[in-house]
Amino acid sequence: MHVLVMGGTHHVGRALVEVALRRGDTVTTLNRGQSRPPAPGVEALVADRTDPASVRRALGERSWDAVIDTWAWAPSAVRDSAWLLADRARHYGYVSSRGVHAWPWPAGADESAPLVAGDPGSQDGSDYAAAKRGAEMAVIEAFGERALLSRAGMILGPYEDVGRIPWWLRRLERGGPVLAPGPAGAALQYIDAIDLAAWMLAAAERGIGGTFNVAGPAGHTTIGDLLTTASQVIGSDAELVWAPAELLEREGFPLGMEFGLRYPGNPCPTGIHDADVSAALAAGLILRPLRETLADTWAWLRREGDPAPRSDTPSPAQWFDPAQEQHVLELVRPRRTS
Incomplete structure (x- = not known):
């Protein structure tokens, strides 16, 4: 055409x-x-x-x-x-x-x-x-x-410029304990x-x-599948530490909102990741594997570097505070005493 x-x-x-x-x-x-x-x-x-x-x-x-x-x-x-x-x-x-x-x-x-x-x-x-x-x-x-x-x-x-997967790939690349928005079984579309x-x-x-x-069909993947596969794709040794949505909400930490897993005042929104997409699938929509999507995104990042922040979208630097991540990590898994 x-x-x-x-x-x-x-x-x-x-x-x-x-x-x-x-x-x-x-x-x-x-x-x-x-x-x-x-x-x-x-x-x-x-x-x-x-x-x-x-x-x-x-x-x-x-x-x-x-x-x-x-x-x-x-x-x-x-x-x-x-x-x-x-x-x-x-x-x-x-x-x-x-x-x-x-x-x-x-x-x-x-x-x-x-x-x-x-x-x-x-x-x-x-x-x-x-x-x-x-x-x-x-x-x-x-x-x-x-x-x-x-x-x-x-x-x-690839080419995503709204601060989701590129940011997560870089965070997983740094390794160590990584706070993740739970539950791991939460569905994603x-x-x-x-x-x-x-x-x-x-x-x-x-x-x-x-x-x-x-979009993909409801239940096609989960946040756990996404972040675990992302770690595997980049060869990261990061340890995913899953924080309950209620804890993130209570601590005022917006992690998970970038995926629409929750919204302020509503840790478990309904409808956002379970749409009926049967019409598009019947009209020929084909989905490639999650691993391929993430591998292509990682290859693009390594080839071209991180995308410039968009003026109409909050940058990760505006919503992610490493000190707050450490605080919530300690709440999720208190230090063991000998």
Whole structure:
């Protein structure tokens, strides 16, 4: 296909470009041109998404088989791009989020669960959930049944820049006793950015539209599986010391919140890691093994170094205090006296 990726330099956008090239697609990207240089073989268009005239000039009168958009801020940018391309693209895929569902998320919820309010014309991107929902509405208005909304769960894998797995891999690399957010058997749902990209491109090629929760099935893995496998992948001798969620909550230590295992005042939230993803699986979503996801992430970190902190996401330095980790470790396993 001829694919236009709106974005294409970070996390899911970069994964989309990589997978599309691997598939043999012809790839064009559109972004501000202020991050990393385009991958070899990619046509890079430069525009400011918040400036409709800039986008129109960059895109010209061209057409594409598929557009995939990763925008996460003011919905008006998605609205303008979608309407501009409505008659020039066969398919428009939007990387949305399960965050568009109204909190608290019910256990086992599918795509029909209640949604937050959104405004496709809003120029305010400060509320992530409302912005993503507004963008969804904009894509549907412009493309109708030709729109694909991928409500991704927690996104892991190479190029992650939101401070989850890269931070944990570095923490495990240092070794020693490592405080871990318990219980170890707590279920996790996630989607590898590479798997998400592959599914969205295949869906575009097949003309699949609609709305899908996109993640692994409930019970697919646990936090214990994740951190134990991560230790094995990097060859760490770290000792995982599991702290109960109630203890972390009582001590005001946010460990575990980066995975959505708990939230302030709610050590055991329901619904976040048990979504019904049967529709995406029936539509061809394929998941690669956890070990492969972690190995690819580790290889990327070693090759390129840690990603620069994002301005819209708290950095680990803001929420992780080594002294507090040591304090909680001593509460979990008091020193033995001889």
